[in-house]
Amino acid sequence: xxxxxxxxxxxxxxxxxxxxxxxxxxxxxxxxxxxxxxxxxxxxxxxxxxxxxxxxxxxxxxxxxxxxxxxxxxxxxxxxxxxxxxxxxxxxxxxxxxxxxxxxxxxxxxxxxxxxxxxxxxxxxxxxxxxxxxxxxxxxxxxxxxxxxxxxxxxxxxx
Numbered sequence: 001x002x003x004x005x006x007x008x009x010x011x012x013x014x015x016x017x018x019x020x021x022x023x024x025x026x027x028x029x030x031x032x033x034x035x036x037x038x039x040x041x042x043x044x045x046x047x048x049x050x051x052x053x054x055x056x057x058x059x060x061x062x063x064x065x066x067x068x069x070x071x072x073x074x075x076x077x078x079x080x081x082x083x084x085x086x087x088x089x090x091x092x093x094x095x096x097x098x099x100x101x102x103x104x105x106x107x108x109x110x111x112x113x114x115x116x117x118x119x120x121x122x123x124x125x126x127x128x129x130x131x132x133x134x135x136x137x138x139x140x141x142x143x144x145x146x147x148x149x150x151x152x153x154x155x156x157x158x159x
Contacts, residue, residue, distance in 0.1 A: 005144045005155035012049040013129065013144055013155060019055045020142075026057050027098040027135050034068040035061060036097025038075055039129065040082050040090045050093055050129060054082065065100050067109075094129030104132040104143035106152050114147035 001017040026035055037057030043050050056078050060071040082090050095113070099105075110130060117128045130145040130152065144155035 004158040006158055007144075007146060007153050007155045009153070010048060011146065011155075012047070013052065014049060015052045015131075019052060022055060023096060023131075023133060024135075024140060027100075027133055027140070028137070030063065030098070031135060031137055032065050032100045033063040034065065034098050034100060035063060036068055036070065036095060038079070038095055039093045039131070040079065041093045042089055042091070043093075043125075052093060053090055055096065068097065091124045092128075093125060094131070096131035096133070099132055099134045101136050102134050104134045104141050106130065106132060106145055111147075111152055114152065115150065118147050 003015045003017055003020055005013040005015070023037075026037070035057060037055055039052045039055050041051045041053040056075060058070045058074045060074065062069045079092055095117070097110075110132070114128050114130055117123055118126050127146050127148050130147065131142060132145070133140055133142045142157070145152040146155070147153075
């Protein structure tokens with residue numbers, strides 16, 4: 001079972017429901033503070049679709065209700081392991097994080113972070129994805145974005 005999202009250019013994202021439920025679990029456990037992690041998967045160029053296959057949240061984060069910082073070296077080691085064990089088929093696709101008691105809208109910090117990621121020579125993808133999940137202890141809302149041409153382009157959830 002997948003959750004599907006599409007943007008104005010017809011690009012799609014497929015996120016397994018199991019992974020989305022793992023994210024919701026992490027978010028609810030960290031509430032009312034922010035938390036986040038990364039996605040790995042692959043891009044199906046022929047079908048213009050990003051296929052998310054795994055997600056990881058670091059064990060060590062520093063967070064408040066409006067900010068979180070993670071230990072990047074832990075995630076870099078995990079990314080290298082995934083890349084090697086999949087013979088290069090799976091790689092970094094993007095980020096996810098929560099906005100407790102807020103909206104699933106990117107902040108200026110979110111945009112700056114994705115700009116930095118897209119320009120990083122160690123990252124295989126120039127158009128990273130961003131999933132923001134707002135959460136208020138009972139209700140959630142989600143929104144995907146893709147960084148392209150110095151802006152974040154939203155995706156709409158498909159039923």
